[in-house]
Amino acid sequence: MPGRLLSLVRPAPASSPPLDQLKGQKKHSDIPPLFPPVYSVERPSQKNKSQESLVMEAFKRHGLGGRQNSFKKSPKASPKAEPQPAAILNMVVESPPLVFFNSPQTSTGAIISGLLNLEVHEPNVTLEKMEMRLLAVVTTKKPVHQHCPDCTSQTTEIHKWEFLRGAVQLHFGQHSFPFSHLIPGHLPATTHGQITTLDYYLDAVGTLSNGKKLEYKRALDIKRSIVPGPDKHSIRIFPPTNLTASVKLPPVVHPIGDFGVEMRLSGVTQTKDDSQSRWRLRKLNWRIEETQKSISPACPKHANKVGGEGKGILHDDTRTIASEEVKTGWKTDFTEGNIDCEFRARCNIAHNPLCDMDSQSGMSVRHNLVIEMVVAEEWAPLKKLSQATPTGAARVLRTQFHLVLTERSGMGISWDEEQPPLYEDVPASPPTYIGDYDGPPLHDEHDELHLGP
Ligand SMILES: [Zn+2]
Structure with missing residues (x-):
């Protein structure tokens, strides 16, 4: 404009x-x-x-x-x-x-x-x-x-x-x-x-x-x-199992609108001489947690209530601003030992999600995406892999990732990028060639060209 x-x-x-x-x-x-x-x-x-x-x-x-x-x-x-x-x-x-x-x-x-x-x-x-x-x-x-x-x-x-x-x-x-x-x-x-x-x-x-x-x-x-950069890739391990989760998340997310999460759980299959044990994904939940911190400072008159001037009371509050159970949409490949899932997550606007912020006054807002999975162990003989039996063992895998919640940039551009270019930004015209020509004047060139001896 x-x-x-x-x-x-x-x-x-x-x-x-x-x-x-x-x-x-x-x-x-x-x-x-x-x-x-x-x-x-x-x-x-x-x-x-x-x-x-x-x-x-x-x-x-x-x-x-x-x-x-x-x-x-x-x-x-x-x-x-x-x-x-x-x-x-x-x-x-x-x-x-x-x-x-x-x-x-x-x-x-x-x-x-x-x-x-x-x-x-x-x-x-x-x-x-x-x-x-x-x-x-x-x-x-x-x-x-x-x-x-x-x-x-x-x-x-x-x-x-x-x-x-x-x-x-x-x-x-x-x-x-x-x-x-x-x-x-x-x-x-x-x-x-x-x-x-x-x-x-x-x-x-x-x-x-x-x-x-x-x-x-x-x-x-x-x-x-925050203007988005490249996607964020993170890896989490879950000892003592061999399970590894690699997750791809968008660099920033917004209070309104959803975003995609891609996750691969690998190391789900362990093959022995004549049998195979493997983890089957039974349940997958996600939630977005918002942590608000702030300091209530004391005025000079009431500083004695908090033990002196320049001190205050820290408030630290975490709340869930969205959660969902992912019911379907994952693919299990026991041959490769991977479970792949993709789901879409979003903030619940009814909870008035805040954008990330950090102030010198001690006020801050941060977000985490928490993913929780329940995996159950199965056992199958190598000869009859399709006939698996649950062993009864199960684990809850819980992991979290920092989410940057920020306003959409929309049509906005920074004021300094809107400015007309400064003179130093304009390239010299016409472009110059690299290296100086040290030879004789160019208009004589055709006279001096001759075939080799
Ligand atoms: Zn006071």
């Missing part, structure tokens, strides 16, 4: 460095911006707070507010009593959906760009300040201290825009403040875990000369998509 790309190269507002500069910075220093737990957001002063504003703050801290307008629905505020505000903030996001391509180590990030719009309803207003922050908010449902907002939620400022250098007078009508930022690709994607959630917000605040604040808040859904 080249048309949309134009918006990405708009000059960034005052506080945003140009994109190429950002990209350069990333290469120069390997120090990623600190991501939780570094709190650089100014806490509003606690003095002279009305009950209502405290309620609103609690909403903000819990990330429940969504759009700013919903904050006005506090129990004490009567909608009829609200006078027409002097101005309203709104936003148009112009950049494509925010997707980090590939792993946190290699992702080049995603660009957000858009317009912060201020609709002025009065003939004139004086705007003293206009700021916007990109915030990461980590919220836990199991805080160290119940109902403590500081234990429940931690906010990190990822970026800040300051749109004004001084007060400006704005007339009736709409005024736009363009913004853009390259959100670093090492940040974890938006994740709503069972216990801990990670959300991103754009939080804009305009301050009028009469002290009134205009606020706007918008949640950003940041996704990660």
Whole structure:
């Protein structure tokens, strides 16, 4: 979509460095911006707070507010009593959906760009300040201290825009403040875990000369998509038997849609002088396990509950997000000693599977495919191989494989691959030949050609 790309190269507002500069910075220093737990957001002063504003703050801290307008629905505020505000903030996001391509180590990030719009309803207003922050908010449902907002939620400022250098007078009508930022690709994607959630917000605040604040808040859904590489081949052995399972899995799988698993169980037949013993596959099950880990940090006030500052409580929870018994579809070849099976597996979307993630805050999500097989032993004389008798011996073979669960890349391409080629990328034209010609001028060549003596 080249048309949309134009918006990405708009000059960034005052506080945003140009994109190429950002990209350069990333290469120069390997120090990623600190991501939780570094709190650089100014806490509003606690003095002279009305009950209502405290309620609103609690909403903000819990990330429940969504759009700013919903904050006005506090129990004490009567909608009829609200006078027409002097101005309203709104936003148009112009950049494509925010997707980090590939792993946190290699992702080049995603660009957000858009317009912060201020609709002025009065003939004139004086705007003293206009700021916007990109915030990461980590919220836990199991805080160290119940109902403590500081234990429940931690906010990190990822970026800040300051749109004004001084007060400006704005007339009736709409005024736009363009913004853009390259959100670093090492940040974890938006994740709503069972216990801990990670959300991103754009939080804009305009301050009028009469002290009134205009606020706007918008949640950003940041996704990660690991671009698939080659299929993954893994081998598992099951001592003391001679059984070996070799499994082929796709490099990445997705929350929606199924994927194929190919497995060969070899070493199923053992032949002796006059008899054969062999394993027959009786049962085959698979399941996908999701392990969510997170740390509930303690605020300085409640640090004594966990044995000091900088400590927290680790939550580690594994749940099954899909399982099935494979009833048919395997082929047994006792001559070769192999059992081949192929089946299709998928996440159960009713369980809201999460994508893999890993955050410096201690939050992580990982997946495993667990395959469980029941094999029963049979014995047959070599002369009558078709007349096998179960020996009564049986084994459960259990093995697991790491699955990378990630968003589909869809039509998406990384922002840096969308850019028009740079001049250095264009090959020199016409191509040059390797090695220099040291001979006489070429136009004389035909004169000097002659037959050998
Ligand atoms: Zn606390």
